[in-house]
Amino acid sequence: MLGIIAELSRWAIPVILLIVPLVAMLRGVKVYETFVDGAEAGFATAIKTIPYLVAMLVAISVFRASGAMEVLVAALSPLLNYVGLPAEVLPHAVMRPLSGGAALGIASDIIKTHGPDSFLGRLVSTMQGSCDTTFYILTLYFGSVGIKKYRYSVILGLVADLTTLIASIFIINMVF
Amino acid sequence: MVNIVWLLLMVSGIIVAAANGNIEVITKAALEGANDAVKISFSLIAIITFWLGIMKLAEEAGLVRALAWLVRPLMRFLFPSVPKDHPAMGAIVMNLSANILGLGNAATPMGLIAMRELQKLNRNSDTASDAMCTFLGLNTACITLIPTTIIGIRLLYGSADPTEIVGPTIMATAFSMSVAIVVDRLLRLIYSSRR
Numbered sequence: 001m002l003g004i005i006a007e008l009s010r011w012a013i014p015v016i017l018l019i020v021p022l023v024a025m026l027r028g029v030k031v032y033e034t035f036v037d038g039a040e041a042g043f044a045t046a047i048k049t050i051p052y053l054v055a056m057l058v059a060i061s062v063f064r065a066s067g068a069m070e071v072l073v074a075a076l077s078p079l080l081n082y083v084g085l086p087a088e089v090l091p092h093a094v095m096r097p098l099s100g101g102a103a104l105g106i107a108s109d110i111i112k113t114h115g116p117d118s119f120l121g122r123l124v125s126t127m128q129g130s131c132d133t134t135f136y137i138l139t140l141y142f143g144s145v146g147i148k149k150y151r152y153s154v155i156l157g158l159v160a161d162l163t164t165l166i167a168s169i170f171i172i173n174m175v176f
Numbered sequence: 177m178v179n180i181v182w183l184l185l186m187v188s189g190i191i192v193a194a195a196n197g198n199i200e201v202i203t204k205a206a207l208e209g210a211n212d213a214v215k216i217s218f219s220l221i222a223i224i225t226f227w228l229g230i231m232k233l234a235e236e237a238g239l240v241r242a243l244a245w246l247v248r249p250l251m252r253f254l255f256p257s258v259p260k261d262h263p264a265m266g267a268i269v270m271n272l273s274a275n276i277l278g279l280g281n282a283a284t285p286m287g288l289i290a291m292r293e294l295q296k297l298n299r300n301s302d303t304a305s306d307a308m309c310t311f312l313g314l315n316t317a318c319i320t321l322i323p324t325t326i327i328g329i330r331l332l333y334g335s336a337d338p339t340e341i342v343g344p345t346i347m348a349t350a351f352s353m354s355v356a357i358v359v360d361r362l363l364r365l366i367y368s369s370r371r
Contacts, residue, residue, distance in 0.1 A: 023235035038232020042225025053213035059185035061209030066193035116335035129323030152363040160317035163352040
């Protein structure tokens with residue numbers, strides 16, 4: 001099963017790149033000209049994200065470098081121990097929505113210290129694999145079209161992250 | 177909400193650094209963050225330009241509409257405000273499929289293309305529409321079939337079975353994706369009655 005999915009991932013893009021231009025040509029589309037027309041907006045779209053990403057990544061970087069996360073972890077750990085989340089994975093849970101790179105660093109560290117096949121190793125692997133960097137996605141996607149008011153999407157993203165966290169703990173306890 | 181999160185990150189960072197007596201890290205961290213942001217945006221120019229070109233071809237060839245038509249029942253349910261067969265539907269499906277297959281390089285540009293299409297339907301150009309909130313909720317809670325990076329790290333540290341976490345990961349994301357869909361509906365109701 002895993003092999004099939006891996007093959008699918010390997011072939012997906014080459015197949016799209018083969019089929020799309022061929023079908024376009026068969027339907028009388030001027031392929032080269034149309035590609036260039038579409039691609040024209042690429043530069044503007046990417047550049048438009050700069051102010052949004054700068055704002056968000058500066059705040060996250062300041063938060064990370066200051067040691068504020070350690071303070072937050074110390075404050076939250078009695079509460080989270082109560083619901084069954086081991087204190088070791090709390091820094092990962094806090095960083096996961098903010099910074100993909102930082103979360104991956106924390107996950108590697110836990111896997112290295114406790115072993116990949118320990119409870120903590122499996123838990124943090126599942127947490128790393130099943131979440132996305134919520135704030136990065138929000139900032140990038142909204143930034144690219146100039147949206148400043150995010151409405152309930154921040155709450156929705158955080159609820160989804162929290163759900164994944166709880167589900168991971170529950171499932172790892174059940175499966176292994 | 178995003179204003180509060182942003183302010184909290186900045187203010188708590190600066191206060192803690194001051195209390196720890198290493199206030200000098202703040203300026204450096206701020207500049208590093210800004211630098212990373214610009215690097216990310218620049219690195220996106222290439223893949224976005226490339227995929228915008230391919231997607232324009234797919235659109236002209238009628239493939240985006242065909243894809244949107246194929247998954248119409250599900251998409252009608254998730255995005256009632258988007259007209260059926262709208263190109264946004266096709267782009268959303270492409271983005272979610274790329275996410276599921278773990279094709280990060282294609283998922284991001286597809287997502288940005290979907291946002292462009294959703295923005296065309298948006299009445300209030302600086303405020304997120306319902307469909308956008310749903311799309312981002314699905315996106316951040318999206319199932320990944322093979323979390324390649326973490327499997328690599330498990331292998332590196334001598335796991336007896338590096339891929340054993342694939343099953344739990346799929347279960348966890350399937351659960352959180354379902355919760356996200358329900359919570360999205362609830363929040364949509366609450367926020368639409370507020371306006």
